[in-house]
Amino acid sequence: MSDRTDERPDRTDRELLAAHVAGDHDAFAELFARHRSRLWAVALRTMGNADDAADGLQDGLVAAYRRAGSFRGDSAVTTWLHRVVVNACLDRLRASSVRRTATLPDDHDQPLPAPVADTVDPALAAERSEQRRLVLAALAELPADQRAALVLVDMEAMSVAEAAEVLDVPVGTVKSRCSRGRARLAVSLRAAGVLPPAPPVAVEGNQDTPPAVPSSEPPARAPPA
């Protein structure tokens, strides 16, 4: 993750953070503005709705502003910012013990961005929008730690190592959370019809073991005595 995320020949993230700590009141606003969109996306997907995401992002903003002096420079500033915001969101989730089983993400009814093609098949767009709604709803059902890991790795395309830094957990923990989260999502999305039905499980070797999925073939019966 780079410390300079735009092409402008101005101060790096580290320089801005250092300037902020030194008392430059504009530096933090500039730094935050650079990363606001991605931080918002992470907060929104972690919290599941815009109101809570705004709260979480505000908490993170205040914490980062006030704790800037504690940044030791052992990670990228963007990683640190993500860490502060994700922690703020997770703290909110823990504090409120919010269960989002009944709520849908705020943008569930918004259409997907227009595809590259000039013509949009309305039926296809509607299908994708519904699919996205179901994915976000299923994501909101996951435990917060799994959700946060998936948001960073699968949505924000962070490497597992970067996500581990953000979440302040070992790489293996991120992998585990992602794996368990995806497995749970697969179950939910299959039940919702987003994923195709599971293929029959092939059973090899031991013929005495009954098949996991009933075969269409009639069961072999012993001839009548």
Add this chain to the structure above:
Amino acid sequence: MPDTPDEELVRRLLADARHDEPVPADVVARLDGVLADLAAEGRPAEVTPLRRRHDPRRRRWAAGLVAAAVVVVGGVALRSVWPEGSGTSGSASSSADSAGSSSAGGRNQGPEAAPEGFAIVTPHVAELHRATLADDVRRAVAGLPVSLGSAPSSASPPASFTCADGGWGAGSGVPARLDGTDAMLVLRPPAGGEQVADVLQCGTGRVLASVTVPAR
């Protein structure tokens, strides 16, 4: 280990559901306002207990107003068991309380909410261990002033104890080491004859461990 077909499909679906739209204008305005207030405070590296400013632009208020009402009622109830002056609300967060312009936002309180007081009530560092946390906390609490309400407004921990403020929230702070690592033990305002004791991480305020002990 390679992804299973299901995992690969889920990953693709999640990637498709990535949020790529700009931050809503009302959120940007709110955050800009918070930043302006923080800049007006002029203390970029200082940490004080977080408190949400009152901002009429902010969110859909119905749920927030209900929460604020609950906090007010709860605050009134708590004052009967948590004497005023037990913390440093008059010092640590006085600017936020009096000016009403604090821009922090971590505790989900409206302007009518009960004040959050925090004070370090002893200069001594409590040795805590996860394995014996409840006993350790009880021992630490037993060594505190008889009435936390009459405790000095703030005590100074020894110089060897370094713990950056993590936004501790309301309660009485006891410098501590949890399994050898500096931390802050915060005794929350008692309720129902019990008292939650949170062990918080220095610098972040994250809860490392928590135990409920009889209220003093």
